[in-house]
Amino acid sequence: IAGITQAPTSQILAAGRRMTLRCTQDMRHNAMYWYRQDLGLGLRLIHYSNTAGTTGKGEVPDGYSVSRANTDDFPLTLASAVPSQTSVYFCASSDSSETSGVNEQFFGPGTRLTVL
């Protein structure tokens, strides 16, 4: 694989069910991020990880959890899905080391999640 991948591409989920969205990158980036994108609201940060073993809360973390056991993977879990979590979810990564310059984020293709 090259870049950043997400799975599944899309999912329809019953309210109350547990769901894990997967994200894997092969660029050896230290930082990874999860966003949700809703019409009219733009991209909002859910959780982030600056390096393997550490995570932090973004703007809209409630109802979501993440883990970062290694550099490549950053799964996002919805413990008990609710309809307001219907959205498009994007995973991103960046090389945030001091010497890497611009530090732009690279985005995965997204997961379209519908909670009924």
Place this chain on the structure above:
Amino acid sequence: GQNIDQPTEMTATEGAIVQINCTYQTSGFNGLFWYQQHAGEAPTFLSYNVLDGLEEKGRFSSFLSRSKGYSYLLLKELQMKDSASYLCAVTDGDYKLSFGAGTTVTVRA
């Protein structure tokens, strides 16, 4: 917190120039990014400004004034493939990005 404003929609003719403005009020500032996002696709990086002035990259240019909290993205010689959403984002010292809601640009023949 971060407050980032950009127009919702803009329409322009093929071959023309369009300028997308972005104003921001942020608690910290370590650079401003512009991303392009085609419908149904992921955002892709266009430009980065951290110092005042103009950065030119082919048909696209981005300008920053830190004292005014203002940036613009200039798209020249518009092509149909430039129809997309353009996202302004500000990064704080912790490398996290805060995005505006995006500007949808429609290019008409």
